[in-house]
Amino acid sequence: MNISIIVHSQTGNTLSVAQKLKTRLEETGHFVSLSHIKDIDSKDTSNQQPGTIFLGDELPEKSDVLVLAGWVQAFSLCQGFSSFLNNWSTIKAHQTHVFVTHHFPYAWMGGNNAVSQIKSILSNQNITVSSSKVFNWSNKNNPKQIDLWVDETVKRIEGK
Numbered sequence: 001m002n003i004s005i006i007v008h009s010q011t012g013n014t015l016s017v018a019q020k021l022k023t024r025l026e027e028t029g030h031f032v033s034l035s036h037i038k039d040i041d042s043k044d045t046s047n048q049q050p051g052t053i054f055l056g057d058e059l060p061e062k063s064d065v066l067v068l069a070g071w072v073q074a075f076s077l078c079q080g081f082s083s084f085l086n087n088w089s090t091i092k093a094h095q096t097h098v099f100v101t102h103h104f105p106y107a108w109m110g111g112n113n114a115v116s117q118i119k120s121i122l123s124n125q126n127i128t129v130s131s132s133k134v135f136n137w138s139n140k141n142n143p144k145q146i147d148l149w150v151d152e153t154v155k156r157i158e159g160k
């Protein structure tokens with residue numbers, strides 16, 4: 001399957017989860033693109049959209065499966081990803097999976113809110129979210145939860 005992961009990540013946490021998923025999916029024979037969006041900083045002049053730089057693979061035009069991920073900024077979805085999702089050329093895939101990362105140990109401390117924001121933006125574009133997950137970076141079980149989620153997501157994508 002063609003699988004596109006689009007991730008907004010500033011310090012690398014969200015990107016690291018996306019990279020784990022990409023590696024596992026490629027091991028099972030899928031074609032995976034990983035597009036990395038980042039807010040521009042004052043030293044970088046390569047912006048293609050005000051305030052944003054695009055790294056990694058080009059944004060896909062179509063895909064069987066989409067995975068969208070961002071991080072929590074002030075108890076909400078980070079502004080860069082919110083702005084991206086509100087303005088992108090919508091891609092309708094067969095499945096759309098979502099995850100966010102945040103610092104706090106429990107999902108109700110901002111992560112759930114950010115996921116709701118993504119779902120709401122996507123719902124306005126007639127995109128239904130197949131699964132969602134919050135990674136609580138300061139929770140001691142976070143590394144295990146990432147591994148478990150990667151396993152589960154590969155199975156979901158493959159319909160197992």
Ligand SMILES: Cc1cc2nc3c(=O)[nH]c(=O)nc-3n(C[C@H](O)[C@H](O)[C@H](O)COP(=O)(O)O)c2cc1C
Nearest residue numbers: 009010011012013014071072074075101102103104
């Ligand atoms: C400006 C700013 C605001 C943040 N606000 C929150 C917050 O409200 N709640 C939280 O749990 N983490 C917050 N964080 C932490 C990030 O959500 C967390 O480190 C996340 O994993 C960063 O993802 P990234 O490494 O992919 O950029 C904030 C970080 C920054 C830089």
